Amino acid sequence: MKLEFPKGFLWGAATSSHQVEGNNHNDWTEWEKENAERLSKESDGKYPPENYISGRACDHYNRFREDFDIAKSLNHNAHRFSIEWSRVEPEEGKWDEKEIEHYRQVIAALRERGIEPFVTLWHWTIPVWFRDKGGWASKKSPEYFKRFSERMVKEFPDIDFWITLNEPDDIYSIFAYLKGKFPPGEKSILKTIIVLKNLVAGHNAAYVAIRDKNPRAMVGFANNTIYFESQGLISTVFKVFANAFWNFWFLRKTLKHCDFIGCNYYHHNRLKGFKYNQNENNVTSDVGWEICPAGIYHVLKSLKKYNKPIYITENGIADSSDANREKFIKEHLRWTHKAISEGVDVRGYLYWSLLDNFEWSSGFWPRFGLVDVDYKTLERRIRQSAWAYAKIVKENSLEV
Ligand code: BGC
Numbered sequence: 001m002k003l004e005f006p007k008g009f010l011w012g013a014a015t016s017s018h019q020v021e022g023n024n025h026n027d028w029t030e031w032e033k034e035n036a037e038r039l040s041k042e043s044d045g046k047y048p049p050e051n052y053i054s055g056r057a058c059d060h061y062n063r064f065r066e067d068f069d070i071a072k073s074l075n076h077n078a079h080r081f082s083i084e085w086s087r088v089e090p091e092e093g094k095w096d097e098k099e100i101e102h103y104r105q106v107i108a109a110l111r112e113r114g115i116e117p118f119v120t121l122w123h124w125t126i127p128v129w130f131r132d133k134g135g136w137a138s139k140k141s142p143e144y145f146k147r148f149s150e151r152m153v154k155e156f157p158d159i160d161f162w163i164t165l166n167e168p169d170d171i172y173s174i175f176a177y178l179k180g181k182f183p184p185g186e187k188s189i190l191k192t193i194i195v196l197k198n199l200v201a202g203h204n205a206a207y208v209a210i211r212d213k214n215p216r217a218m219v220g221f222a223n224n225t226i227y228f229e230s231q232g233l234i235s236t237v238f239k240v241f242a243n244a245f246w247n248f249w250f251l252r253k254t255l256k257h258c259d260f261i262g263c264n265y266y267h268h269n270r271l272k273g274f275k276y277n278q279n280e281n282n283v284t285s286d287v288g289w290e291i292c293p294a295g296i297y298h299v300l301k302s303l304k305k306y307n308k309p310i311y312i313t314e315n316g317i318a319d320s321s322d323a324n325r326e327k328f329i330k331e332h333l334r335w336t337h338k339a340i341s342e343g344v345d346v347r348g349y350l351y352w353s354l355l356d357n358f359e360w361s362s363g364f365w366p367r368f369g370l371v372d373v374d375y376k377t378l379e380r381r382i383r384q385s386a387w388a389y390a391k392i393v394k395e396n397s398l399e400v
Contacts, residue, residue: 145164167222169199
């Protein structure tokens with residue numbers, strides 16, 4: 001049987017600047033240098049300090065055309081990437097025209113290949129000057145972000161899909177300000193609350209700025225959406241709170257300023273009583289995350305009430321052997337299709353990621369790519385699963 005996807009469905013993959021470009025200078029590059037030794041030790045020496053330094057990454061900054069040729073050969077008609085804020089505004093209020101021109105070329109390269117750009121304005125890294133002013137904890141952060149967004153939309157008026165922020169609440173605020181696992185490495189409830197508030201204000205301000213310059217634009221943010229599963233009364237009540245905080249809080253705060261919902265889906269979380277993370281973990285990825293394709297259906301259904309178009313802005317698996325990726329994609333698409341057939345307005349799917357890349361505080365070892373990257377030679381090799389996905393894209397349907 002063939003499961004047809006809606007006409008005009010957008011298919012592709014996603015990346016983010018810091019994870020693929022190479023040679024950035026931002027808050028992360030500095031944090032990596034300070035923490036690489038510690039992270040290597042914490043891995044019991046399994047991964048050397050170099051694993052934790054983004055360095056030249058995939059050199060996508062110089063090889064984007066070649067990478068987009070690959071995306072085209074895989075039939076992709078959409079691609080999500082992020083603009084590296086620290087490149088275009090390396091000093092406060094000073095714009096680097098050369099870097100702006102770089103992203104103009106990136107967008108042109110996508111268009112020339114018939115690939116629709118989804119532009120993310122902020123995927124976690126910030127310029128050092130902004131970090132020094134307190135980053136997202138600074139009162140003026142929404143203003144700084146608005147100024148950056150305004151400039152970008154002015155430079156790139158033909159972009160129709162803007163993603164302001166990537167996973168602002170969970171993952172970013174929690175990891176950077178509560179768990180201390182991402183820069184600036186804080187562990188403060190108060191700061192987390194302040195940062196969340198500023199991110200909401202930042203998104204809303206950027207939305208107004210973008211729509212003001214380009215009323216046609218569709219603007220949203222990428223929400224990390226977790227499938228909470230409950231068993232029994234207590235955990236069902238707990239689930240209401242878990243959903244309200246982890247999945248819907250940021251969305252509710254920004255709903256009037258979202259033209260679509262960006263849904264990133266990776267996680268299933270089984271609740272038992274008041275306990276979190278009671279997963280069976282029968283099938284996991286290389287990073288130990290349980291694979292739960294049905295979860296994408298549940299989260300999509302739970303987003304239906306907001307009555308907005310939904311784009312799956314990330315979904316992917318760390319799988320270096322490529323033994324499970326094809327099945328992973330197909331199963332997630334089967335459940336996505338079920339949600340669509342029950343009236344959820346899903347309009348696109350962007351696999352994470354086009355290339356293997358720098359996986360934040362885990363470094364280079366997890367392999368999420370449709371395309372394998374040899375970090376010594378920077379050679380790209382298209383994985384078998386990428387071809388299986390390419391067939392689905394070409395036919396706009398999934399054979400089950
Ligand atoms: C992030 C990506 C990351 C992926 C896999 C998402 O939370 O947006 O940057 O690489 O998860 O961990």
